[in-house]
Amino acid sequence: MTAAPTGGSAPDVRSVLLLQGLMGPLFRRLGQELTAAGHRVHKVNFNGGDRLYWRLPGGIDYRSTLAEWPAFFRALLTDLAITDVVLFGDCRDHHLPAVKICREAGVPVHVFDEGYIRPDWVTLELGGVNGHSSLPRDPDWYRRTAAALPPVPPHQQVPASxxxxxxxxxxxxxxxxxxxxxxxxxxxxxxxxxxxxxxxxxxxxxxxxxxxxxxxxxxxxxxxxxxxxxxxxxxxxxxxxxxxxxxxxxxxxxxxxxxxxxxxxxxxxxxxxxxxxxxxxxxxxxxxxxxxxxxxxxxxxxxxxxxxxxxxxxxxxxxxxxxxxxxxxxxxxxxxxxxxxxxxxxxxxxxxxxxxxxxxxxxxxxxxxxxxxAAFRRVLIERCLIPGGFFSDEALDKVVRHAVARLEGHPLLPE
Structure with missing residues (x-):
């Protein structure tokens, strides 16, 4: 989660809007970590499952239609002075228009997904994942880019249930x-x-x-x-x-x-x-x-x-x-x-x-x-992977710690 809004330097305090996450406590844990780091955090809940796992201040229930969602979302970006949007999976019905609106408004969208490389890594990519990823398909580009990067820090396995x-x-x-x-x-x-x-x-x-x-x-x-x-x-x-x-x-x-x-x-x-x-x-x-x-x-x-x-x-x-x-x-x-x-x-x-x-x-x-x-893997880790997982406390701790660091513009943290 790098990059500031287009056209300016990264503010010390972010106003982060979380949309739909994984079925579980990932976004609640991320919200807690962001808040502890001094950032403002808001979360849209689209159903009772989202609400069940949020249980923090800043929750916003969206109860209207999909057709009304774009106007509602645009208003949220303005009213809450949103600097960053975070979501899990960029192809869900409410996420597709949100990503498009953010692109037009110059607001970075940070997309979680299952790891491109597994286990013990998860995807956190700026702008889109999978078929919407901005990663090129040029092998020479990966070889050149990887050659300029330092070695990957030691990587530890995490439990999953x-x-x-x-x-x-x-x-x-x-x-x-x-x-x-x-x-x-x-x-x-x-x-x-x-x-x-x-x-x-x-x-x-x-x-x-x-x-x-x-x-x-x-x-x-x-x-x-x-x-x-x-x-x-x-x-x-x-x-x-x-x-x-x-x-x-x-x-x-x-x-x-x-x-x-x-x-x-x-x-x-x-x-x-x-x-x-x-x-x-x-x-x-x-x-x-x-x-x-x-x-x-x-x-x-x-x-x-x-x-x-x-x-x-x-x-x-x-x-x-x-x-x-x-x-x-x-x-x-x-x-x-x-x-x-x-x-x-x-x-x-x-x-x-x-x-x-x-x-x-x-x-x-x-x-x-x-x-x-090897070059492809190194570039993935630099641009769109973070250590951890979603299905144990140890794995979640690692994910949210590295995710906040990415949002704040820091390099991959030592484990």
């Missing part, structure tokens, strides 16, 4: 559903009602042991090296990466395209592993979608579905990775595994990813250039 993430999401959704009367015009950016998602999660939890047992057996076979395989990690159906930054309307057409291309062009004896996203809500049966596509194109005996498990070892052992634009592609790049991107991704850079198209990829997957990836 999936149970905590699930609990925080559940509490957020319950608060949202129970307070719809107070926010009559609120519409979630996700395509399913929270109740529908809850049913999907219940089905997944009920079958958890069976899914884990089957996945462990498959993972053992794959890592034993009996047959070379390609990896295709699925993404969330609701993710803006799919909806706005890819040529696909959802994951189903992406699965069909990848399976068909694999069937027509992959070498005999190779396999395709489709990996479920760990946060998929279970509303869609992606295992069945995958099996149906494999049967349709005559490769039912060569396509595997991996429901659970750590993606890192399976990525490291792959002959190549195909992804729409998942950040898991960086796991492959970091391990020297060839990666092909079907959508728009910040790491889809010549010398890093394959550029010849999916049909050619199966026959001739080209590994990334290690020096270019």
């Amino acid at each position: 999936f149970r905590r993430r699930a609990t925080e999401g559940l509490l957020y959704n319950v608060a949202d559903v129970l307070t719809r009367w107070r926010y009559p015009h609120w519409s979630n950016h996700r395509p399913w009602h929270p109740v529908v998602e809850g049913i999907g999660w219940y089905r997944k939890l009920r079958l958890r042991r069976q899914r884990e047992t089957q996945s462990a057996a498959l993972l053992q076979r794959l890592l034993a090296g009996t047959a070379p395989y390609y990896l295709f990690p699925l993404q969330l159906e609701s993710d803006a990466q799919i909806r706005l930054h890819s040529p696909f309307a959802g994951m189903a057409p992406a699965i069909r395209l990848v399976v068909e291309s694999f069937a027509r062009h992959a070498p005999a004896g190779t396999r395709l592993v489709v990996k479920e996203h760990p946060l998929d809500n279970g509303v869609r049966n992606w295992a069945q979608e995958t099996a149906d596509a494999a049967a349709l194109f005559g490769v039912g005996d060569r396509v595997d579905y991996l429901a659970t498990g750590d993606i890192v070892p399976i990525a490291q052992g792959a002959r190549g990775m195909v992804t729409v634009n998942s950040t898991s592609g960086t796991f492959g790049l970091a391990s020297g595994v060839p990666v092909l991107v079907l959508g728009h991704a910040v790491y889809d850079v010549p010398d890093l990813t394959n550029q010849a198209g999916i049909d050619a990829f199966w026959q001739d997957p080209v590994p990334p250039d290690p020096a270019t990836f």
Whole structure:
């Protein structure tokens, strides 16, 4: 979070407006840290989940329509003398017009997101993330820029709890559903009602042991090296990466395209592993979608579905990775595994990813250039990554400390 408003030097005291955050206490913790540092902090709550996790002074309930939001937001910028806007994800319905208005007004927008490189890093980028990022796609630029930067300070791992993430999401959704009367015009950016998602999660939890047992057996076979395989990690159906930054309307057409291309062009004896996203809500049966596509194109005996498990070892052992634009592609790049991107991704850079198209990829997957990836990683850390995570107190402490430093224009802090 660097940069002052356009046309002036950074003021000692910022007036920061937080919009929608992650489902959890991230923005409350950030608000506390900013306030302790002497800055003025305000937060817009769009639903009961936002309100539940804020619980600090400066909260503003927005209860009107999406059509009325731009005028309301413009007034907030003026009335509160806002110097910086902070939000999580720049493609949500209320965030898209807010980013546009801030750009016109010269107010910096600092966008949190899941880390471009994981684990133990999160994204905090000025102006936009993913398909809206200002990062170039020129490998020479990364090599030149990285050469002028000092080494990255020592980086420590942080704990993360999936149970905590699930609990925080559940509490957020319950608060949202129970307070719809107070926010009559609120519409979630996700395509399913929270109740529908809850049913999907219940089905997944009920079958958890069976899914884990089957996945462990498959993972053992794959890592034993009996047959070379390609990896295709699925993404969330609701993710803006799919909806706005890819040529696909959802994951189903992406699965069909990848399976068909694999069937027509992959070498005999190779396999395709489709990996479920760990946060998929279970509303869609992606295992069945995958099996149906494999049967349709005559490769039912060569396509595997991996429901659970750590993606890192399976990525490291792959002959190549195909992804729409998942950040898991960086796991492959970091391990020297060839990666092909079907959508728009910040790491889809010549010398890093394959550029010849999916049909050619199966026959001739080209590994990334290690020096270019090292330069790319160094520039990411300098411009749009901060250490930490979202799902433990230690990880949050690190994130908010580094986020405030970025806002105040300081370099990466020692850990």
